């Protein structure tokens with residue numbers, strides 16, 4: 001194994017120190033360390049964070065390898081500072097059996113760039129009719145703990161209750177894509193002033209809020225763990241605040257794009273801005289940002305959703321919803337939160353690692369911890385060029401925008417996956 005001596009790095013914004021990485025762990029920290037056998041990395045001005053953990057990534061393999069593979073998505077993740085991603089189940093075939101989740105898990109190990117933790121489907125084929133083999137997926141080599149029909153809502157309350165009851169036995173989590181489908185039929189964007197003006201069918205905030213309200217009550221009734229994917233409205237924040245005050249075991253995520261972009265982007269009719277749940281209003285963004293700071297929203301998750309050109313560069317109505325996120329998430333967090341390094345580490349590494357049960361992740365670099373970390377240059381600014389992204393797809397909503405921060409290096413258990421801002425393999 002390689003050894004690395006990182007010189008003058010600021011751990012979570014603290015005074016600069018040296019970090020010696022050896023045998024997969026942070027072996028030593030302190031000023032003026034020496035290690036003749038180690039590769040030296042000058043880190044003046046750089047900040048070390050625990051490797052980021054994404055609870056919501058679409059890797060598209062198996063089935064849509066033209067949009068992304070486990071390997072290309074893993075590389076995009078490492079370049080974004082991630083060391084672990086949870087892969088959503090809406091692949092083809094759907095990850096609703098032990099066989100498919102083991103396949104994704106094995107592909108992740110072969111790529112070796114980040115830890116890929118598969119999420120299992122809640123229902124067979126994401127069809128919302130009967131429970132998938134949750135127990136078999138939990139007992140498989142992939143040891144699935146989070147289940148989600150993401151892309152679809154588990155709309156049937158009886159099925160949702162049974163899923164919550166089932167995973168309680170192994171302290172599993174149901175991650176809900178909160179969308180009452182009867183309220184969003186034909187929806188193209190957020191329902192509001194802009195959708196009225198553009199004449200597009202709206203996706204009302206209440207379709208999200210009603211499901212979250214129902215599910216926090218179900219989770220409380222059953223005593224199970226519930227996670228809410230991509231919270232997008234101010235009303236959802238209020239429902240979650242209420243539930244958390246009651247002690248319901250619920251956690252919630254917000255995406256970078258819902259923290260930054262509003263529904264006015266639809267005025268361009270550029271389908272790169274079509275996403276589910278849709279971009280909302282400035283009022284929603286303000287509530288989401290406040291909730292991220294005060295902890296009602298626990299984490300930032302990317303909902304990285306690569307799409308092939310033909311699925312995205314077409315008329316708005318026919319375009320698939322979703323946008324890339326892994327390679328830009330830290331920059332958006334830095335833009336939104338500023339250099340609050342401990343908060344960023346909490347929301348993007350420590351808490352998502354804890355929710356997913358990824359015990360090797362989420363540790364601030366200190367002697368004896370796994371050397372699973374990322375180095376950020378907060379002073380750098382970069383222009384996002386879609387063609388330069390490592391993802392196999394190009395649907396970033398930040399094309400040609402200038403964003404703060406750049407990932408300089410990422411380490412997974414002591415092995416560099418990114419050096420000098422470039423993927424090592």
Ligand SMILES: [Zn+2]
Nearest residue numbers: 150151177229
């Ligand atoms: Zn979703």
